[in-house]
Amino acid sequence: MEDQSVIEVEGLTKSFGDFTAVNAISFGVKKGEIFGFLGANGAGKTTAIKMLIGISVPSAGKATVAGFDVSTQAESIKKNIGYMSQRFALYDDLTVKENITFFGGIYGLSRTRIKEKTAQLVEELNLHDVVNELVGALPLGWKQKISFSVALLHDPKIVFLDEPTGGVDPITRRQFWEMIYKTANNGTTLFVTTHYMDEAEYCDRVSIMVNGRIEALGTPKSLKAQFDTDSMNDVFLKLARG
């Protein structure tokens, strides 16, 4: 069970006309792992994620997510994954509770299940005072936590986090990573993109994408050894500068 792969990618490619955004990438992610998916802006991270979450069809190659093929079984994938974008997309003009109810609803949760989940989240995130406030009035840190919890509402096997800590302060970022650890301990796999290199250190394994290819893949420790430096930042800079 421990080594069970939940994401398997083999030669995955996406091209737009002459431009190859993602060039034959291959990797695997194990159950309960925190997998860091790094790369500079424009390296192809977002395009790759879009294929994995089933909203973009690969041009070539093969990938399975939670056991389903991304090219042919996108609908089944969608039921088994959670997704949080870098914009913490919630509805600003809905209250916290209404947001939870809405997103629970579109994932097909029953009314009683939604009630349970809401009560649980209010308790865990200490939302007592804000549960009936409009989300638009909340600070970014709150939105981030709620957005993450909403992505977990339907107990997905894998959660994709696309730059989940953009724009929030270091303390909030720290707290957020604690949430990520807790989620991973429960057996959920986390697929995280980030461009904060200190966050890369928190991941179990990281891959670094440069110009559509995965140039490095391994634990932070092994990568630092491989590139003979003591920070992920230097690993990244060495790769990015070629």
Add this chain to the structure above:
Amino acid sequence: MKRFLGFIKKEFYHIFRDKRSLFILFGMPIAQILLFGFAITNEINNVDIAILDHAKDARTIEIINKISASKYFSIQAYIESEADIEKAFQQGKIKAVLNFEKDFSQQLIKAQSATIQVLTDATDPNMANTISNYVNSILNNYQQELNKDVKIAGQVMLQQRMVYNPELKGVFMFVPGVMTIVLMLVSAMMTSISITREKELGTMEILLVSPLKPLQVIIGKVVPYIFLSIINAVVIIVLSIFIFKMPVQGSLFLLGLESVLFIITSLALGILISTISATQQTAMMVSLMGLMLPTILLSGFIFPIASMPLPLQVISHIIPAKWFIILLKGIMLKGVGITFLWKETLILFGMALFFIGVSVRKYKIRLE
């Protein structure tokens, strides 16, 4: 289905919590219909005029009384000389001056003709024209009374009868137009804005990653606006019937069906606009420039299509509003049924299908 209902509920929250969209949805239709009905009209009422009467005899006094008795004119000043005419106009209040020639009655008897000069302020050409026509018709009337007993051989009598709108009420022309514009606005602009808003906020991405199918998302966004548009159509029809005494000669049922057809066409256009615009602002601009302007200018609402240059007439054919206005006028004013309107209905139906097809296709391509 439960997912879908939750989605629609959420959509109504958006609408009812946003004061701006509430205003566009409900304030605008009512404001527009009242504005067009009351303020913007081709009819004249109580136009201020001045009289320059050089004769001051029995005949001119009779004519002046007749004019002042009509509800169209109100005599504001009696001036004494030609020099005062200019002054009266310059003050801006007086829109017309009636200048009766000297010895009016004697001229009428001796020379068989006397002259009244009608000077109108043509800074507003339409108004000037209308004033001049109204004065003319009052004078014609007077002349007929004068000649009641006299038989003139070989005179051609023009007998006018305005059908379908005998009182020439401007509001009968505006109601179909305003209804068309409001439905277009609510359906196309509001949906395109609400869809692009989800794109802008990033929530569209979340919805697409969810198990909801793209088509469900779009239908969920559109359904509330179908409801609201229908409510709007009803409000406009009720207002026009009870406040402006607009008749509905034909079948209300058919009127409702045609309105739904037009609403669906506009919604499809709204979806199409949302697929080509990335931001709410673009969506609004495209809706206003791309839909509202042609709808107002080329639909025959204000400017008659038959008097447009040929290229514009051809373009007007592809504007859904043109066909809807024909349908509205046909049902409300002429009272004709589907036997006479099947062609327009079919065209509108074809357009609805076409736009739905294109927008669904476009939407899918965007997902790639």
